[in-house]
Amino acid sequence: xxxxHPTVLWLPFPFHASAPRAELRALGRAASRTAFGLAARxxxxxxxxxxxxxxxIGHDARGAPLVEGHPDAPHLSIAHTLGLAGCAIAAPxxxxxxxxxxxxxxxxxxxxxxxxxxxxxxxxxxxxxxxxLRLWCAKEACVKAERVGADxxxxxxxxxxxxxxxxxxxxxVVVRTHRDRVLAVFTAVVGGHVRxxxx
Numbered sequence: 001x002x003x004x005h006p007t008v009l010w011l012p013f014p015f016h017a018s019a020p021r022a023e024l025r026a027l028g029r030a031a032s033r034t035a036f037g038l039a040a041r042x043x044x045x046x047x048x049x050x051x052x053x054x055x056x057i058g059h060d061a062r063g064a065p066l067v068e069g070h071p072d073a074p075h076l077s078i079a080h081t082l083g084l085a086g087c088a089i090a091a092p093x094x095x096x097x098x099x100x101x102x103x104x105x106x107x108x109x110x111x112x113x114x115x116x117x118x119x120x121x122x123x124x125x126x127x128x129x130x131x132x133l134r135l136w137c138a139k140e141a142c143v144k145a146e147r148v149g150a151d152x153x154x155x156x157x158x159x160x161x162x163x164x165x166x167x168x169x170x171x172x173v174v175v176r177t178h179r180d181r182v183l184a185v186f187t188a189v190v191g192g193h194v195r196x197x198x199x
Contacts, residue, residue: 005091005199006088006091006094006198007089008039008097008099009039009042010101011038012083012191013084031084032086033057035085036076039088040053041053047092052070052073055068060147065078074090075090077098078099079100081106082103086099087099097197098197099144099197100136100138100195100196100197101137101195102136102137104133104189104192109136121158125162125164127162128169131162134187134196137194138159138187141196141198142185146179146181161173184198185197
């Protein structure tokens with residue numbers, strides 16, 4: 001990674017699928033806070049000590065995460081799903097990052113597949129059967145990077161290119177966003193999750 005790339009940290013956590021939804025959300029939020037702490041320490045090892053490193057995560061008026069009490073802190077993005085939390089912290093002076101994750105086999109996969117067939121995105125060189133969730137997570141990562149509201153099924157974003165699927169399961173995709181920007185996103189299938197992060 002170059003100095004301009006975000007610091008990204010993923011943290012698996014245990015859960016019971018039969019637990020109430022509120023309990024699962026609480027577990028995910030707690031794991032996200034832990035992931036933030038670990039990512040902040042990794043960020044420090046790359047960029048040096050900063051006052052915000054021990055601060056808490058808050059949210060701005062649009063719900064985007066931020067470092068509480070430190071308006072000069074770098075931008076961050078958090079994600080959590082069943083059994084996995086993540087945090088990305090921007091390199092100094094860089095645009096906000098975005099991350100997302102979904103369990104392999106997530107229910108949204110079928111709807112995403114149908115929309116992608118309409119838009120032509122299904123015809124890209126995805127390289128494996130997990131492509132609907134790669135597409136979904138890549139778009140969600142871009143939504144988070146742009147600090148805009150949720151976009152049901154990514155209807156206003158388009159994946160324009162899916163790169164070669166690497167032996168480690170990583171794939172670089174290119175997304176045209178709501179704001180007509182073009183963002184590069186890495187996706188990867190690791191264990192039971194699809195992960196995506198902007199670069």
